[in-house]
Amino acid sequence: MNLEKVIFGFFVLLAATLNMGFFVGDIANPKLHNIYELFAALAVSLIATVLKFGDRTQIGAVHLATSLVADLQLIAAGVVWVWADEISKAGVTLESTASVVSLSGGALLANLVSVVLLVTETVTFHRG
Amino acid sequence: MSNPLLVFLELLGRREPVRKIPELADLEPEQSSSAIFVVMRRMRAPLITLIVIFSVSVVGLTLIPGVDGQGRPAHLGLFDSFYFVSYTATTIGFGELPWPFTPAQRLWAIVTIYASVIGWAYAIGSLLTLLQDRAFKQAVALQGFSRRVGRLRGPFFLVAGFGRAGEILAKDFDALGQQLVVIDPSSDRIDALELGSYHADIPGLVADAANPRHLGIAGLSHPSCAAVLALSNDDETNLAVTMAAALLRPDVPVVARTVSAAVAERMHAFGAPTVVNPFDRFGEHLRLALNAPSSYQLLTWLESGPGATLSDRGQPRRDGLWIVCGYGRFGREVAADLRAAGLEVAVVELVAREDHDPDVIVGDASDRQVLLAAGLERAVGLVAGTDNDTTNLSMLATARRTNPPLFLAARQNLPTSAALFEAMDPDSLLVPTEVVAHEVYAQLSTPLLWRFIQRLPAQGDAWAADVTRRLRDSCGDQLPALWKIRLDADQAPALQALLRSGKVRLGDLLRSPEDRDSQLDVVPLLLLHDDDAVLTPDDDVVLGVGDQLLFAGHSSERRALESTLVDDSSAAYVLFDRRIPSSWIWRKLARAEVEPVGERDREPVESRTE
Numbered sequence: 001m002n003l004e005k006v007i008f009g010f011f012v013l014l015a016a017t018l019n020m021g022f023f024v025g026d027i028a029n030p031k032l033h034n035i036y037e038l039f040a041a042l043a044v045s046l047i048a049t050v051l052k053f054g055d056r057t058q059i060g061a062v063h064l065a066t067s068l069v070a071d072l073q074l075i076a077a078g079v080v081w082v083w084a085d086e087i088s089k090a091g092v093t094l095e096s097t098a099s100v101v102s103l104s105g106g107a108l109l110a111n112l113v114s115v116v117l118l119v120t121e122t123v124t125f126h127r128g
Numbered sequence: 129m130s131n132p133l134l135v136f137l138e139l140l141g142r143r144e145p146v147r148k149i150p151e152l153a154d155l156e157p158e159q160s161s162s163a164i165f166v167v168m169r170r171m172r173a174p175l176i177t178l179i180v181i182f183s184v185s186v187v188g189l190t191l192i193p194g195v196d197g198q199g200r201p202a203h204l205g206l207f208d209s210f211y212f213v214s215y216t217a218t219t220i221g222f223g224e225l226p227w228p229f230t231p232a233q234r235l236w237a238i239v240t241i242y243a244s245v246i247g248w249a250y251a252i253g254s255l256l257t258l259l260q261d262r263a264f265k266q267a268v269a270l271q272g273f274s275r276r277v278g279r280l281r282g283p284f285f286l287v288a289g290f291g292r293a294g295e296i297l298a299k300d301f302d303a304l305g306q307q308l309v310v311i312d313p314s315s316d317r318i319d320a321l322e323l324g325s326y327h328a329d330i331p332g333l334v335a336d337a338a339n340p341r342h343l344g345i346a347g348l349s350h351p352s353c354a355a356v357l358a359l360s361n362d363d364e365t366n367l368a369v370t371m372a373a374a375l376l377r378p379d380v381p382v383v384a385r386t387v388s389a390a391v392a393e394r395m396h397a398f399g400a401p402t403v404v405n406p407f408d409r410f411g412e413h414l415r416l417a418l419n420a421p422s423s424y425q426l427l428t429w430l431e432s433g434p435g436a437t438l439s440d441r442g443q444p445r446r447d448g449l450w451i452v453c454g455y456g457r458f459g460r461e462v463a464a465d466l467r468a469a470g471l472e473v474a475v476v477e478l479v480a481r482e483d484h485d486p487d488v489i490v491g492d493a494s495d496r497q498v499l500l501a502a503g504l505e506r507a508v509g510l511v512a513g514t515d516n517d518t519t520n521l522s523m524l525a526t527a528r529r530t531n532p533p534l535f536l537a538a539r540q541n542l543p544t545s546a547a548l549f550e551a552m553d554p555d556s557l558l559v560p561t562e563v564v565a566h567e568v569y570a571q572l573s574t575p576l577l578w579r580f581i582q583r584l585p586a587q588g589d590a591w592a593a594d595v596t597r598r599l600r601d602s603c604g605d606q607l608p609a610l611w612k613i614r615l616d617a618d619q620a621p622a623l624q625a626l627l628r629s630g631k632v633r634l635g636d637l638l639r640s641p642e643d644r645d646s647q648l649d650v651v652p653l654l655l656l657h658d659d660d661a662v663l664t665p666d667d668d669v670v671l672g673v674g675d676q677l678l679f680a681g682h683s684s685e686r687r688a689l690e691s692t693l694v695d696d697s698s699a700a701y702v703l704f705d706r707r708i709p710s711s712w713i714w715r716k717l718a719r720a721e722v723e724p725v726g727e728r729d730r731e732p733v734e735s736r737t738e
Contacts, residue, residue: 036187039206043183050176054169082207 011048016111028094042074066114073107163267174251181247185240217244276331277347288337289360292561338368358384374398406560407458411465422593444535445508453493454514494522509535517545576678602649620693635667650681
């Protein structure tokens with residue numbers, strides 16, 4: 001067992017699961033989407049990105065690209081939430097919630113691709 | 129062949145597969161971007177530490193209860209909390225926003241401050257360590273080098289080994305405007321290259337040239353690579369470079385240096401490299417000096433390059449004993465050459481070898497008694513050829529004191545001893561690195577001169593004396609510039625029609641455009657006609673289109689000759705004593721009286737082709 005692989009798989013999966021947790025539920029209902037979960041998803045996704053740094057293989061490059069996409073989407077979701085909550089007069093509305101959740105949905109897709117890559121890599125790995 | 133269309137076309141036989149230059153560059157992508165990968169890999173841990181510290185600090189701050197402006201209980205939002213941690217962690221410190229903190233919040237803020245300072249210190253420290261790291265510096269240097277080599281557009285020479293010989297050559301070729309790429313295992317030498325004042329930007333890489341991959345990065349697989357020079361001190365490395373170049377780029381000429389005949393033979397097994405053996409050349413020169421002193425004088429004069437003064441060395445004598453001190457590779461070559469010239473040779477060597485030659489006197493050659501035992505008093509020549517400069521110098525001093533008229537030949541090993549050998553002033557001095565540099569320069573810069581030099585010994589001593597006299601008469605004691613012209617449409621547009629009709633004699637061409645009764649002060653050294661070389665062609669030789677000529681003469685004479693080559697009216701005057709106007713209008717006006725020479729001479733050719 002390789003500890004590096006464990007940590008890598010752990011963070012990639014955790015990023016996807018946290019993202020999933022935030023995403024599920026009625027898309028326009030702010031009560032069903034906890035902002036802390038979004039924060040955790042972003043933090044874990046950033047860590048997963050850094051873990052993918054410096055891998056020269058083709059699959060490593062695609063891994064890094066998916067993570068960067070997820071980061072971008074989650075940061076955009078966070079910015080929209082901050083705008084709605086702190087800056088706009090209307091507060092967190094149906095529309096802004098839907099926008100935050102759909103952005104995180106995009107990130108979820110990228111994270112799922114990441115997980116698929118992880119699984120593919122594991123399945124095609126032959127020992128000896 | 130990733131494009132399916134190309135595969136399809138090739139299957140149909142429509143498309144010739146492009147002959148690929150062997151890709152040494154397989155590992156190059158890895159090399160070229162490795163610096164950024166090194167950074168990313170090493171920065172993983174510090175970056176993750178920072179992200180974790182930030183996340184924990186931000187979430188912690190939102191969970192600690194606080195109060196708002198009116199004293200009501202309130203929590204900091206995620207946004208405000210992130211704002212606070214950001215300016216605190218980066219030591220900017222705007223204070224407690226948006227409301228003054230409660231003691232509980234301040235407690236957490238203390239934790240945040242210390243944790244984030246540690247995180248930043250760790251990240252920045254890692255980055256600075258990385259920048260100092262040798263592997264990282266090498267990666268950056270390699271990346272810069274391969275980018276510079278890849279950007280080269282004109283033809284360049286790949287120089288493997290930047291020792292003394294490489295440095296002399298780099299200076300000479302740089303003055304000619306020839307681009308070079310240098311690879312040497314010693315970082316001191318590459319530093320010397322970068323500190324040296326060259327016109328062009330010469331890329332240098334610290335790497336072992338024996339590794340074909342390094343040669344590939346240095347441009348062996350580059351389409352503009354025009355020649356490979358293997359000039360390192362190590363025969364094994366030179367052999368490896370020769371092999372790699374011959375196998376991977378058979379189309380590129382290779383010049384290799386060696387001091388061993390066995391290695392030279394192994395080099396010749398790969399294609400046709402030009403092998404330069406300084407010891408061998410010195411022996412040949414010495415033999416030439418014995419047999420044909422004038423040829424030797426001319427040869428050394430031409431090889432020393434423009435501006436060299438004609439040396440009048442004492443002529444070595446043949447009627448007596450020659451002593452060769454040092455019986456290594458150099459001593460053996462020289463002794464063999466001297467014996468082949470029919471001389472009596474005594475050899476002195478410091479240590480007895482297994483293959484002991486009964487003629488070899490064993491002893492320290494710098495010891496006077498040993499030299500006397502070898503027959504110093506009746507000797508006519510001495511070769512100080514050990515690999516130790518101090519020994520060689522003391523040998524020379526002893527020999528000169530004992531037997532002043534002796535012909536002294538010496539081998540200089542270290543460049544630092546140059547001043548001492550100059551002061552000692554032996555009759556013949558071998559500096560192996562300079563021999564290599566001069567030969568390589570002669571071969572690659574002026575191939576016509578190289579042909580001339582190669583065929584010079586066969587021409588005889590009287591001929592050489594005559595050429596030397598002519599050079600001195602027309603150009604003085606300093607060797608003038610050697611230059612070549614090619615009688616093609618580019619360099620001699622005014623002569624094309626005349627050359628085709630076979631009316632151009634060399635003697636007429638060399639008349640002065642100012643006054644055709646006087647000759648230009650140039651000496652034609654070689655005429656190359658259809659790969660057929662004529663040494664010192666005489667005035668009656670008829671020139672043809674595409675002939676190449678090597679001249680010795682000053683640049684003012686060269687300009688005069690060039691005006692004959694490009695200007696119709698100069699050409700007509702110089703060759704046939706006809707004056708034609710040089711401007712178009714005057715030519716039109718004068719046509720009735722004087723028919724321009726070019727027109728008339730073109731006619732017979734055209735009628736023949738019709």
